[in-house]
Amino acid sequence: MTSTSVRRHKATGLLVLLAALVVTGIGYTAVTTTAEAAPTAASQTQVDAGRQLFLQGCATCHGLAAQGTGSGPGLIGVGAAAVDFQVSTGRMPLAAPAVQAPRKPPSYTAEQVSALAAYVASLGAGPAIPSASDVSTTDANLAEGGELFRTNCQQCHNYSGAGGALSDGRYAPSLMRATPTEIYEAMITGPQNMPNFTDATLPKAQKQAIIKYIAHLQQAAAPGGLALGSYGPVTEGVVIWVAGIGALLLASVWIGAKVR
Amino acid sequence: MSVIVKEASKALSRADERAPISSLAKANLRKIFPDHWSFMLGEIALYSFLILLLTGVYLTIWFKPSMTEVIYNGSYAPLEGISMSEAYSSTLKISFDVRGGLLIRQIHHWAALFFMAAMIVHMFRIFFTGAFRKPRELNWVIGGSMIIIGLLEGFAGYSLPDDLLSGVGVRIVAGIVESIPVVGTYLMFFIFGGEFPGNDFIPRLYTFHVLLVPGILLALVGLHLVLVFYHKHTQYPGPGRTNTNVVGFPLFPVYTAKAGGFFFVVFGVTTLIAAFVTINPIWAYGPYVPDQVTAGSQPDWYIGFLDGMLRAFPPLESNIWGHTISWNVFVPAAVMPGILLGALLAYPFIEAWVTGDRGEHHLLDRPRNAATRTALGTMTITFYGILVINGANDIIAQAFGIPFNNITWFTRVAVFVLPPLVFLATRRFCLGLQRRDRELLLHGRESGQILRLPHGEFIEIHTPISNEEKAVILSKVDIAAIEPPAATDENGVATPGYKALRRRAKFSRLFYGDNVASPTAAEIAAAEHHAHALDDLEVDELHEAGKDVPAQLTD
Numbered sequence: 001m002t003s004t005s006v007r008r009h010k011a012t013g014l015l016v017l018l019a020a021l022v023v024t025g026i027g028y029t030a031v032t033t034t035a036e037a038a039p040t041a042a043s044q045t046q047v048d049a050g051r052q053l054f055l056q057g058c059a060t061c062h063g064l065a066a067q068g069t070g071s072g073p074g075l076i077g078v079g080a081a082a083v084d085f086q087v088s089t090g091r092m093p094l095a096a097p098a099v100q101a102p103r104k105p106p107s108y109t110a111e112q113v114s115a116l117a118a119y120v121a122s123l124g125a126g127p128a129i130p131s132a133s134d135v136s137t138t139d140a141n142l143a144e145g146g147e148l149f150r151t152n153c154q155q156c157h158n159y160s161g162a163g164g165a166l167s168d169g170r171y172a173p174s175l176m177r178a179t180p181t182e183i184y185e186a187m188i189t190g191p192q193n194m195p196n197f198t199d200a201t202l203p204k205a206q207k208q209a210i211i212k213y214i215a216h217l218q219q220a221a222a223p224g225g226l227a228l229g230s231y232g233p234v235t236e237g238v239v240i241w242v243a244g245i246g247a248l249l250l251a252s253v254w255i256g257a258k259v260r
Numbered sequence: 261m262s263v264i265v266k267e268a269s270k271a272l273s274r275a276d277e278r279a280p281i282s283s284l285a286k287a288n289l290r291k292i293f294p295d296h297w298s299f300m301l302g303e304i305a306l307y308s309f310l311i312l313l314l315t316g317v318y319l320t321i322w323f324k325p326s327m328t329e330v331i332y333n334g335s336y337a338p339l340e341g342i343s344m345s346e347a348y349s350s351t352l353k354i355s356f357d358v359r360g361g362l363l364i365r366q367i368h369h370w371a372a373l374f375f376m377a378a379m380i381v382h383m384f385r386i387f388f389t390g391a392f393r394k395p396r397e398l399n400w401v402i403g404g405s406m407i408i409i410g411l412l413e414g415f416a417g418y419s420l421p422d423d424l425l426s427g428v429g430v431r432i433v434a435g436i437v438e439s440i441p442v443v444g445t446y447l448m449f450f451i452f453g454g455e456f457p458g459n460d461f462i463p464r465l466y467t468f469h470v471l472l473v474p475g476i477l478l479a480l481v482g483l484h485l486v487l488v489f490y491h492k493h494t495q496y497p498g499p500g501r502t503n504t505n506v507v508g509f510p511l512f513p514v515y516t517a518k519a520g521g522f523f524f525v526v527f528g529v530t531t532l533i534a535a536f537v538t539i540n541p542i543w544a545y546g547p548y549v550p551d552q553v554t555a556g557s558q559p560d561w562y563i564g565f566l567d568g569m570l571r572a573f574p575p576l577e578s579n580i581w582g583h584t585i586s587w588n589v590f591v592p593a594a595v596m597p598g599i600l601l602g603a604l605l606a607y608p609f610i611e612a613w614v615t616g617d618r619g620e621h622h623l624l625d626r627p628r629n630a631a632t633r634t635a636l637g638t639m640t641i642t643f644y645g646i647l648v649i650n651g652a653n654d655i656i657a658q659a660f661g662i663p664f665n666n667i668t669w670f671t672r673v674a675v676f677v678l679p680p681l682v683f684l685a686t687r688r689f690c691l692g693l694q695r696r697d698r699e700l701l702l703h704g705r706e707s708g709q710i711l712r713l714p715h716g717e718f719i720e721i722h723t724p725i726s727n728e729e730k731a732v733i734l735s736k737v738d739i740a741a742i743e744p745p746a747a748t749d750e751n752g753v754a755t756p757g758y759k760a761l762r763r764r765a766k767f768s769r770l771f772y773g774d775n776v777a778s779p780t781a782a783e784i785a786a787a788e789h790h791a792h793a794l795d796d797l798e799v800d801e802l803h804e805a806g807k808d809v810p811a812q813l814t815d
Contacts, residue, residue, distance in 0.1 A: 099663075143340045150424065150546045154554040159424070159545050164555025165654045169663030172555065216338055223356070224366055224538030231659070232425065234652040236539050237561025240373040244533055245381060248304050248374075251525045255518050256297025 026059055043118075050119025053112055057093050066123055071097075078189065079126020080117035085185035087113045091192075099169045100192055103177070127188045134204065135180040137212035145213030148206055152197070153214075160230035161217040166193055176218055180211045293515050294495035294508035298385045300522060304378035307526040308371045309481060315368040316470065322358050324350040325420065325466030327459045336543050344422075344547035347462045351421040351542055366534035372414050373539075374530060376562040379407050387607075387637050390625035391494045394618065397608040399487045404605045406480050409473060411562055416469040418540070418560055422462055425540070427548025428557045431456065432570075439589035457550060494624050497735030499728050503623045556655055565644050568651030569596055572671040614767040616742055628697075629736045631690035632771045639683040646674050687774075694776035697733045700725050701779050702787040713798060714805035721810060722791065736778050742768035 055064065061072030068074030075083070086092040090104035108116065117129060150159070156172035158164045163174035170193050175183070187207055190196030197207070228235035275281045293299075326346040332339050334349070335356045354361035383403060386392055392400035415433075419426040434456045437448045453460030492506050501507045509515065545554065559567055573592040578585050603610075611633065612618065627634040649656065650671035657664035704722035711719050725733075744765035745755050755761065779787070795813045802809050 142338050143342050146338045146546060147342060150549070150552045150554075154552070156555050158556050159554040162556075163658060165657035165664050167663075168665055169657075169661075171658060213338065220544075222538055222541070223543075224362060224541055225536045227538050227541070229659075230541075230544070231655050232556050233540070233558040233560050234556075234564075234655045236373065236537075237564065239533065239537055240370065240377050240561065244370070244374055244529065245304075245377050247529050248378070248526060249301075249381075251522065251529070252300035252304070253297040255522055255525075256295060256300055 022060065026055070026064070046115050046118045047122045049112075050115035050117070050122075053108070053116050054119050057107070058116070061094070066120065075120050075123065077124035077126045078120060080121040080129045081127040081185040082189040082191065083117040083120045084113060084129045085182055085189055085191055087116055089182060100171065103173060127185075130181055130184040130188070135184045135208065135211060137180065137208050137215065140205065140208040140212040142209070142212050142216055144206075145209035145211070145216075148202075148210050149213045152202070153210065156194075158230065160227070161214055162230045175214050178214065180215065183207075183211050183214055288489075289512035290510045291489070292506045292508045292510055293493050294501075294506055296496055298389075299493065300518075301378060301382040301385050303519060303522055304526055305375055305382055306481065306485075307523045308375035308378055308530070309477065310523070311371040311527055311530055312368060312375060313474065313478075315364050315371065316474070318364045319354060319361075319368060320470055322350055322354045322361065323347070323420070323466075325463045327422065327457070327462045339543065339546070342547065345462065347420060347422040348542070348547045351423070355543060363531075363534060366537075366539050367530055369417070369539045370534045370537075371530050372417060373560060373562075374526075376407070376410055376414060376560075379403070379410060380562075383407065384637070384641075388627040388634055389494070389496075390621065390630055390633065392608040393621040394608075394612065395620055396487070396491055396494075397612075399484060399491070400608050401605050402480050402484050402487070404601070406477060406484070407604075408601055409477055409480070413469060413473040413477065414560055414562060416465050416473065419465060420462065420469060421540075421542045422548050423540075423542035424545040424548050424552055424554060425542075425557055427457070427550070428553055429559055429563075430461065430548075431550070436589055436593040439586045440594060441583075441585050441590065457548070492622065494622055496624050497626070497732050499731040501623060501731075501735075503621065506622075556658070558652065558655065561648070564651035565647040566593060566597055566651070568647035568649065568653075568671065569593065571653060572647070572650050572668055572675070574672075614764065615739065615771055616764075616768065617739065623735060626732070626735070628690040628693040629775075630771075631687045631694070631775065634690050635683045635686040638686040639679040642682040643675060643679045646671055646678060691774055691776060694736070697736070698776055698779055701730065701733055701784060704791070709810065711798075711810060713801055714807065715801065719794075719798065721813065724791075734778065738775065738777050739772050741765070741772040 054062075054066065058066075058072075058075075061069060062075050063069045063072070066075040083092075086101070087108055088106055088110070090106040091101035093107060094101050095104065106113070120126075121128070153161075156164055156166065157175055158172075161175035164172050166172060172193070178186070184207055186194060187197040187202065187210070188199075202210075228239065272282055276283075324346045328346045329343055330346050330349050332342050332344055332349050332352065334352055336352055339352065351365075354365055356362070386400065386403070415429070419430050434448055434452065437451060438444045440447060448456070451461070451464075452458045453464070493508075495501050495506060495508065498507070546552070558564070569592040570589065573588050576587040576591075578587065625633075627637075650667060653664040653667040653671075656662065656667060704724040707721045707723045709721045711721055713719065742765045744762045745758065747758055748754050799809050799813050802813075
C-alpha cells in the first residue's frame, strides 16, 4: 500500500542520495580499517565472512565495530542466539524504521546467518544458538508447559499464541510460525519488547515444556469448529451480528413477505 | 371422520366443563395481527430465550457450581494433572466427555448472543417507529428491563465456567463494585463472601443464573406478550389502516404457522452456527488463576460498550480523608451505565413531556416523520458503536496494525464529536424525505418522459403516485411546536413556572419546529386541478395535431 507512495514522495530522491553516500562512505571505511576481533570456537574464515556481511548489511545502524549507534543497539555480548533469531526470522535487517521489526522472509541464507552469528559471538560472550538437544521436547510435560505458558507468555502472546497488541503500536507477534529453536532463542535473548528468561528464572526443562505447549497450539485441532483466528469474543460478536442476525433478518423478510 | 369429530367434540366439552377452553380459544385464536417482517424481530429474541431454557437445562445436569479445587484427569490432555475448580473441570467434562455436550454448550452460548442482539434490533424497530408511545410505555420499560437483566444474565453465564477469561471479567466486576465510594468494599465482600475470589462466588452466581434471573425474565416475557395482546399490535400506515383498527390476519392459522415455522428457523440457524463455529473455547483459556491473564481478554459483545467506556476514561483518582476514590472506574463503569440505561427506560416519558402528546398511538410513525427522534436514535447508536469499537481496541490494534492508544484517543474525541454530527445529518435527511413526500403528493413522480408539444414546448410528464403510497404519506400527523408562554400576563403578573415552560417550548421546537407541513386537502385538490387543466390543454393540442397521446396525460 505504502511502497508506491513512498517511492513517489518528494523527499525520496534526496533520501536515496543520502543513503547512497552513507553506504559508499561506510564501504570505504570498511575496506580501509583492520579487523581486531579475536577468533573463538567458530572458524576464523566464518568469522571473517560474517564480518564482511556485517559491514555491508548491519554496520549502518549497529556501528562499524558493532558498538551501536543512535539508530541501532550495540551487539557486543548479545551472542549468536540473538543474531540467529533476528536474522533467520527476517526481522533484521530492518526494511524501514518502525516501532518494531516484523517477521518477514529472511534476507540471508542459513550459511550467511551462521557466519554473522559467529562474527557477533566473536565480539563478546553471549548466549549460543541452542542445540537440537536443548530444544528437544521428548521429555517435556505438555500440561506443565500449558501452565507455564499461561503464567509467563499469554499476557502478551494471547492464550492461543495468536499474538497481541502492546502499547503505542508495539505488539507481541503470533507464535504460529515460530520454530522450537526460535522460541528458545527468544526466551534466552529477550528480543524487542520481550523480557529475558534466563535459566535462573526459567530452567531449561521448563523452556522445553513451553515449546511443547506452543507446538501443541500450532497444530491443535479446534474441537468446537472454526476458531475465528482465536481472537476471542470480539469475532464471536461479529459472527452473531453479521451471519446470525443477518440470516434471521433475511428469514423474517421471507416469512413476512406479502403474498399478492 | 365423523367419529373423530364426535370424539374430539366430546373431549372438548369434557374439558369445557372444567375450564373455559373453547370460549377462550374462540375469543383469542381469531385475534387479528398486522403483517410485517419487522414485527418478527422480537420473536427472534423470544425463541432464543426458549432455546436458552432448553439447552440450559441440559447443561445443569452435568455442571457442578463449586469452587472446590480438584485435579483434572479427563480426556483433554493439555490440562492433565492441572489443579482447577470443580466448576471448570465439569465444564471441560461437558465439552469433551458428555455426548453432545460441546454442541449444546455452544448452542447455549450462541443463543445468548442472539438473545441480546435480537432484543436490541427489536428495540430499534420499536424506537424508530414510535411504537413505545401511549399506551405502550410500560411495555417499553419491560423490554428495556429485559435487555438490562439479559446483560447481567449473560455475564453470569459467561462467568460460571470459571475459566481464565471469565475470571478476569469477574475480577473487573469486583473492581467496579469496589470503586463505589463508601460502600464499595463492603459490597464486594458481601457479594464474594470475603476477599476476591473466595469460595462462594460461583455457587451464588449459579443460583442467580439458573433460578432467579431466568424466573424474572420468564415473568417479564409473559407480561410483555400479555400487554402486546391487550394493547393489540401496532401497524404501519397504509390504505384502510387507522389508529382505531387493526388490518391483518388471524392468529390461527396464519400466525401460529408463521411463528411456529420461524421458531424452527431460529433454532436451526443457531444450531448451524454452533455446529460450525467455536464459541468460548474454555479449554484453551485454562482454569482461572488470579495471577494469570491473557492478551486480548474480552467480554461478550453486549458488555463491550461498558468495557469501551472503561478503557476510554482518563485516569482520574482523588484521595479524600485517606480513602482513594477511583473516578476512572466508578464514573465509566457505574455512573455512566446507570445514566444511559435510565435514559433508555425513561425515553417514552421524556418524549411525551417534550411533545406534550397525550394521545394513544396504534399507527406507527414513519421514522422520517419524527425527524428528531430518528436523529436521537442514530446519535445514540453512533455513541454506542464508538464505545463498542473502543472495547475491542486491543483486538483491532492487533488485527489492523493500528496503535491502540490512537484508538483510545480517537474514542475520547469521537464520542463527543461524531454523535452530534450524526444527529444533524439524520435530521436533515429526514426533513429532506418529508419534503420529497410533499412533492410526491402534490406533483407525482417525475417519469423521465419528455414530451414536445406541437407548438414546440417541452414538458415532463409526472406520474401520480398510487393510492397506497398516498395513504402512507398522508399518515403523517402534523403537530405544532408548543409556543413559549408570555413571561407575564396582561396584569404584569409573572407566569408560574415560566422558565420550565419556555424550556419545554424549546425542546418542542427542536422536535417539530422544522417539520415540513403535509399539504392541505385544498393544496392537493389545487395541484390535481392544475395538473388536469394542463393535461387537458395538452391532450387537445396533441389531438389537433393528430399525434398519439401518452397514457399518463389521459388518466
